[in-house]
Amino acid sequence: MQDQIAVFISTELLKDPTRKIAFDEPLISSGLVDSFSLVDLALFIEETFDVRIDDTELTAEVFDTIEELAALISARSTS
Amino acid sequence: MTLIHILIFTLLVSALVLTASQRWRRWSLFIISLVSVYWLQPAVSLRQFSFWFPTASIGLTVIAWLVTRHRERGLSREDLTALLFTALLPLLLSLSRFLPEGWQLTASRPPSIYLVVIVGSILVILGFVGEWLAKWSRLMSVLLGVVVIGVFIVLKIETLSVWTSSLLRGVTGQSRNLAASTDLYWLGFSYIALRLLHVLRDYQSGRLPAVSFLDFLTFVLFFPAITAGPIDRVEKFSSKMQNAVAPTASEYLTGARRIVLGVFQKFVLADGLAIIALNSTNVAMTRSVPWLWVLVFAFSLRLYFDFSGYTDVAVGIGQISGIQLPENFDRPYFKTNIGTFWNSWHMTLANWFRAYVFNPLTRALRKGRLKMNSALIILIGQLVTMTLIGLWHGVTWNFVLWGLWHAVGLFIHNRWAVFLNARRDRIPSAFYTSKAMRAVSLVLTFNFVALGWVWFALPSVQMSWETLIRMFGGIR
DSSP states (O other), X not given: OHHHHHHHIIIIISOOTTOOOOTTSOSTTTTSSOHHHHHHHHHHHHHHHOOOOOXXXXXXXXXXXXXXXXXXXXXXXXX | OOHHHHHHHHHHHHHHHHHOOHHHHHHHHHHHHHHXXXXXXXXXXXXXXXXXXXXXXXXXXXXXXXXXXXXXXXXXXXXXXXXXXXXXXHHHHHHGGGSOTTOOXXXXXXXXXXXXXXXXXXXXXXXXXXXXXXXXXXXXXHHHHHHHHHHHHHHHSHHHHHHHHHHHHHXXXXXXXXXXXXXXXXXXXXXXXXXXXXXXHHHHTTOOOOOOHHHHHHHHHOXXXXXXXXXXXXXXXXXXXXXXXXXXXXXXXXXXXXXXXXXXXXXXXXXXXXXXXXXXXXXXXXXXXXXXXXXXXXXXXXXXXXXXXXXXXXXHHHHHTTXXXXXXXXXXXXXXXXXXXXXXXXXXXXXXXXXXXXXXXXXXXXXXXXXXXXXXXXXHHHHHHHHHHHHHHOSSHHHHHHHHHHHHHHHXXXXXXXXXXXXXXXXXXXXXXXXXXXXXXXXXXXXXHHHHXXXXXXXOXXXXXXXXXXXXXXXX
């Protein structure tokens, strides 16, 4: 799951497939993923993992790294 | 908050550290918050409105809770006790009109108890009607949202404020000719409105958790944050209330240090800089171009110290009372692009608008039938969001232009990032990460923001435009 998210971020959002993103690298607080791309990320998560990330949850406080995002998805898909 | 307010709040919550158990801590924070709504409201020319504005703030919050509460949980004993206290407080305060002048908690003598009882009874009847119409609570939440936005618009548009004040002066029996927009100085309404809208919106989308009456009222009216934020989220605030324990000695010291630092920033640095900060008088008296730049930079720093100092005081008081409020600033003038500036300036406001305007709008445009290219969606999202952020500060063309200034800045930055990204093979990455490049970016970002304040600080579009022209050597 984490790989899938990392590939999506580097190829689709950053348009740079060579860019390796560490699973614990800050995405939002560092400005790597801007607010527009965050909505795209939420849509991708929704389509791929069938888990809804709400508009109010697209903040660094809810998740800032791929690890945290994956944990959020896992928690939601099991519940 | 004045220095007296800050001092008394600090002493009050310090006393809580020694005495209160977790339960009493919650109750104390609730009671202090409710009483402070009256105490913090400054005097207004409209007779008795330094009593009615706070009462209306509390009334709206109570109605919002009644509409959005989880009915299946019923009303707990605590809810009922807190409701009773909330209802008795205005009655108690209205009795203070018999005390000698200057002994009242409100800025002017409160209305007679009969009037308070009549208004209170009408509210109670409305409350029962609301309970009776419980199956339409979704519709009621929409109507309440419309009321909140309506009041907000009346308070922020000068013509409407004057018209409303004139109407109210008819009721209070005061001269209508003296009606002014300053009559409607309703403390904290801009922030109360955003908190209530967040709750109503989350209720409509089914995300609002069950929150007790006591925690809900304290969330909306929390005394350190009622005047100027930060804007927390209700689920976070209520869980902090549920777990509010006395701070440890080191937490207490951190909070106290924060208050002192905030007071220094707000009352020494910001107030000192105010003398040379951009305003309509200073700009009219300044002939030289370099001095105009000094005025603009001084304004930029003054605004930051004022607001960030205020936030420090609010967060500090929160810390020593056992409630950690969210941060509002993260060194905003040291950012290297306008996007990260907006991640670090008035963060809780920016997050609110992201959550309730930018994200839903972008999502809708992205998923909509109309296939738009992403640049256009970004442009629309930024224009709408930043214009609304501008209008939240005040409904004037100057605030609209300030919002648009930032929307255009954010859009240009986004396109520039895409442009550079497409050419990353030709430009070595060391170029971007070099110290020189960072310094240039920082100076550019700061100056862009500072020039934006020219729209924000001055009262008319013409004056702002002339100032900007003069700053670049143009002749007035």
